[in-house]
Amino acid sequence: MPKTSANCLRVIIVDDELAACNNLKNILTNYVDLPVDIVSIAHDTHEAEAKMHALQPDAVFLDIEMPNEDAFQFLERIYPVKHEIVFVTAYDEYAVKAFKLNAVDYILKPLSIAEVTNATLKLQERMTYRKMIADMPVSYINLSKQMSSKSVINKITLKDNNIIDVVDFKNVFFVEAKGSYSRVVYLKGHDEKEVLMSHSIADYEDMLPEGLFFRIHKSYLVNCSLVEKVLKEDNPFVVMENKCQLPVSRRRFQGLIDYLRNQRFF
Numbered sequence: 001m002p003k004t005s006a007n008c009l010r011v012i013i014v015d016d017e018l019a020a021c022n023n024l025k026n027i028l029t030n031y032v033d034l035p036v037d038i039v040s041i042a043h044d045t046h047e048a049e050a051k052m053h054a055l056q057p058d059a060v061f062l063d064i065e066m067p068n069e070d071a072f073q074f075l076e077r078i079y080p081v082k083h084e085i086v087f088v089t090a091y092d093e094y095a096v097k098a099f100k101l102n103a104v105d106y107i108l109k110p111l112s113i114a115e116v117t118n119a120t121l122k123l124q125e126r127m128t129y130r131k132m133i134a135d136m137p138v139s140y141i142n143l144s145k146q147m148s149s150k151s152v153i154n155k156i157t158l159k160d161n162n163i164i165d166v167v168d169f170k171n172v173f174f175v176e177a178k179g180s181y182s183r184v185v186y187l188k189g190h191d192e193k194e195v196l197m198s199h200s201i202a203d204y205e206d207m208l209p210e211g212l213f214f215r216i217h218k219s220y221l222v223n224c225s226l227v228e229k230v231l232k233e234d235n236p237f238v239v240m241e242n243k244c245q246l247p248v249s250r251r252r253f254q255g256l257i258d259y260l261r262n263q264r265f266f
């Protein structure tokens with residue numbers, strides 16, 4: 001039976017596959033130790049739209065690839081979206097786009113109890129924050145809005161097998177192109193780590209902030225706050241704080257110098 005309480009999360013599941021809906025429903029109902037009420041299930045985006053409007057859930061677990069209209073087309077069509085979104089998909093190539101839409105989470109099929117539980121925890125935290133804001137006096141709400149308007153997303157989620165690291169942009173050393181994949185080198189705590197991600201370097205160039213990252217080469221996107229020095233020899237290169245030496249293409253060298261000066265990194 002669905003778990004109910006004052007803090008119960010009301011969710012809709014949207015997936016064109018009946019088996020996938022039943023699997024997620026089973027996990028949320030029987031294995032996630034948090035109060036979740038599955039108020040409805042929809043099998044296409046038009047059915048989902050009607051149920052979201054009528055039932056006003058807190059969140060939607062939304063499959064990405066569906067016939068006629070995918071999740072991104074759907075969300076663009078009904079913008080602005082009032083509900084929190086957790087993307088559910090069998091494909092990992094949509095992660096960058098999903099998080100740019102401020103999704104609460106992005107979980108991959110086949111679903112694991114741990115990932116669904118983690119997504120539900122994030123939803124609960126988001127709803128608690130919303131309630132806190134709603135209960136604030138008007139003066140505090142206005143202050144919060146002013147602060148929020150100046151805030152930006154400043155973290156990236158990196159997933160390697162069963163390990164998920166949420167990393168501040170400032171702790172990413174560089175991104176290296178590996179064909180249609182990318183190698184991301186970053187700092188987690190005191191440890192230097194790396195992960196191979198199934199996104200192109202162009203995806204990361206689009207996602208990571210222009211005021212921090214610069215494309216020094218067709219194969220390298222670097223965090224300029226972690227550049228230790230730039231050397232112009234026969235073949236220019238930068239030395240990062242982790243002592244990695246990365247090539248700078250000749251046509252990008254002057255642009256890099258100008259960028260570093262303008263951003264006051266040097």
